[in-house]
Amino acid sequence: MALSGFFLLLFLLQHFVINFSSVISVEGFNKVSHFMGTNPIIQYGIQPILLIGVLFHLGMGIYLDVANRKARNVKYAMNKPGENSSWWSRNMIITGITIMLFLGLHFYDFWFPEINTKFILGDMSGLNGHGEFRYWEELHHKFVDPIRVGIYCLSFVFLALHLLHGFQSAFQSVGFNHTRYTPVIKKLGNIYAICIPLGFIFIAVYHYVSQ
Amino acid sequence: MSELGMNLTLKIWRQKDAKAKGKMETYKVTEISEHMSFLEMLDVLNEQLINTGQEPVAFDHDCREGICGMCSLYINGEAHGPDRGVTTCQLHMRMFYNNDTIYIEPFRAKAFPVVKDLIVDRSSFDRIQHAGGFISVNTSGNTQDANSLPIPKLDADKAFDAATCIGCGACVATCKNASAMLYVSAKVSQFALLPQGKIEAKDRVLNMVEQMDKEGFGNCTNTGACEVECPKGISLENIARMNSEYLKASLVREK
Ligand code: HEM
Ligand code: SF4
Ligand code: FES
Numbered sequence: 001m002a003l004s005g006f007f008l009l010l011f012l013l014q015h016f017v018i019n020f021s022s023v024i025s026v027e028g029f030n031k032v033s034h035f036m037g038t039n040p041i042i043q044y045g046i047q048p049i050l051l052i053g054v055l056f057h058l059g060m061g062i063y064l065d066v067a068n069r070k071a072r073n074v075k076y077a078m079n080k081p082g083e084n085s086s087w088w089s090r091n092m093i094i095t096g097i098t099i100m101l102f103l104g105l106h107f108y109d110f111w112f113p114e115i116n117t118k119f120i121l122g123d124m125s126g127l128n129g130h131g132e133f134r135y136w137e138e139l140h141h142k143f144v145d146p147i148r149v150g151i152y153c154l155s156f157v158f159l160a161l162h163l164l165h166g167f168q169s170a171f172q173s174v175g176f177n178h179t180r181y182t183p184v185i186k187k188l189g190n191i192y193a194i195c196i197p198l199g200f201i202f203i204a205v206y207h208y209v210s211q
Numbered sequence: 212m213s214e215l216g217m218n219l220t221l222k223i224w225r226q227k228d229a230k231a232k233g234k235m236e237t238y239k240v241t242e243i244s245e246h247m248s249f250l251e252m253l254d255v256l257n258e259q260l261i262n263t264g265q266e267p268v269a270f271d272h273d274c275r276e277g278i279c280g281m282c283s284l285y286i287n288g289e290a291h292g293p294d295r296g297v298t299t300c301q302l303h304m305r306m307f308y309n310n311d312t313i314y315i316e317p318f319r320a321k322a323f324p325v326v327k328d329l330i331v332d333r334s335s336f337d338r339i340q341h342a343g344g345f346i347s348v349n350t351s352g353n354t355q356d357a358n359s360l361p362i363p364k365l366d367a368d369k370a371f372d373a374a375t376c377i378g379c380g381a382c383v384a385t386c387k388n389a390s391a392m393l394y395v396s397a398k399v400s401q402f403a404l405l406p407q408g409k410i411e412a413k414d415r416v417l418n419m420v421e422q423m424d425k426e427g428f429g430n431c432t433n434t435g436a437c438e439v440e441c442p443k444g445i446s447l448e449n450i451a452r453m454n455s456e457y458l459k460a461s462l463v464r465e466k
Contacts, residue, residue, distance in 0.1 A: 064430050068388035071429030073321050077222070077235050078314035080288030081387060084439035090387050092432060169433040175455025177448045 280377030388429030
């Protein structure tokens with residue numbers, strides 16, 4: 001869980017940086033997207049690892065949650081979990097499954113069309129009908145519908161909640177807890193968990209308002 | 212609160228034996244002094260029940276001074292009730308108000324089956340201890356004095372803190388996953404930090420974790436609830452220590 005979590009944290013960071021470039025420079029975003037989309041190491045090496053990583057994380061998450069529910073077969077009549085732990089630390093499965101549902105939409109929006117163009121139609125050029133790079137334009141046109149933008153933004157809130165617990169939890173899971181460093185990790189985790197999803201929300205809203 | 216003390220409504224889990232289907236029953240107690248401990252309040256209730264020919268409520272207790280770990284109880288949605296750093300025998304009625312309704316349930320976990328009413332069987336903890344919570348020492352008569360081995364002060368302190376775990380099971384009762392990681396990690400840490408514990412360190416952590424899983428406890432997801440509810444303030448640092456001990460031992464194990 002922690003290992004796939006760490007990997008996803010790194011992935012999310014690079015995903016954010018590349019997406020953010022779409023706000024700064026059309027040309028820059030197109031160049032990076034073309035590189036990421038056509039580089040064989042990324043496409044055939046890292047992409048499958050990422051897919052397996054996500055599936056592993058998802059599968060293990062659900063398996064663990066089911067096993068953990070079984071460990072308490074009779075529920076309490078009166079329980080006050082809020083007195084000793086945060087909502088997001090107890091509901092990783094809810095925030096996680098919301099992220100998974102979002103990934104379904106996200107794949108439908110970007111990944112499936114991309115795979116279709118490149119590997120089924122065999123068009124690796126990355127160009128549109130006018131001979132220009134298509135990536136930025138395609139991205140920009142996905143954020144026309146306010147409902148879709150709303151769903152994206154809401155999903156990022158769930159992602160933030162997931163990471164608010166997940167970031168520091170992953171360190172504890174691999175056995176790292178240190179009087180001096182753990183408080184720093186917790187602060188870093190909070191910064192990461194709030195800033196990255198907030199940045200994604202900014203990107204989505206930017207494309208929506210700049211239509 | 213009136214001069215005479217508090218009047219309380221108690222909702223208590225009653226279950227005849229391990230096999231019976233239990234349910235919550237409602238009782239009233241009156242004139243409860245704020246200076247009583249929670250167990251003394253239950254004593255008052257039981258006297259009342261006995262005097263009226265009813266079956267008293269069975270609950271665990273022994274030392275009644277916060278050191279044995281016998282008393283349990285999930286009180287108003289929290290292990291050992293609303294106070295912090297105390298067992299139920301050290302919980303005082305001044306934490307409650309006149310006319311309060313108090314829910315009293317047994318510690319709930321598949322690995323802690325109910326024996327009767329509020330008493331649960333925590334022998335799963337004993338079996339985890341038997342699996343590795345010990346050191347082997349030559350007791351032939353010329354046993355080496357433990358103090359002859361120098362130990363860094365910080366390690367000694369941390370080992371001592373871990374050793375203050377009284378095996379009450381509040382961590383399990385509190386954890387949303389009914390995980391026993393805080394307890395087991397305390398029992399692993401109290402030796403892992405000391406030279407005497409190093410010899411059997413790998414087998415200890417592997418065997419104790421294996422037994423823990425066998426008993427049907429859940430998996431730790433680091434919510435940190437156990438640390439908050441633990442009467443002895445056992446730290447999550449112990450769980451991290453056990454995780455790293457376990458990872459290292461699994462990598463080098465030969466069988
Ligand atoms: C595919 C949808 C996802 C599901 C169903 C899911 C579910 C879960 C579950 C059930 C846990 C373990 C519960 C816990 O430790 O409290 C977890 C932990 C974690 N997740 Fe996710 N998650 C998903 C996506 C993500 C993503 C996209 C990221 C990061 C970008 C992420 C990062 C983490 C981290 C860092 C942990 C902590 C690992 C640990 O404590 O050992 N997850 N996830
Ligand atoms: S770790 Fe704390 S809560 Fe758990 S058994 Fe030990 S003393 Fe009780
Ligand atoms: S009865 Fe011994 S700790 Fe409460």
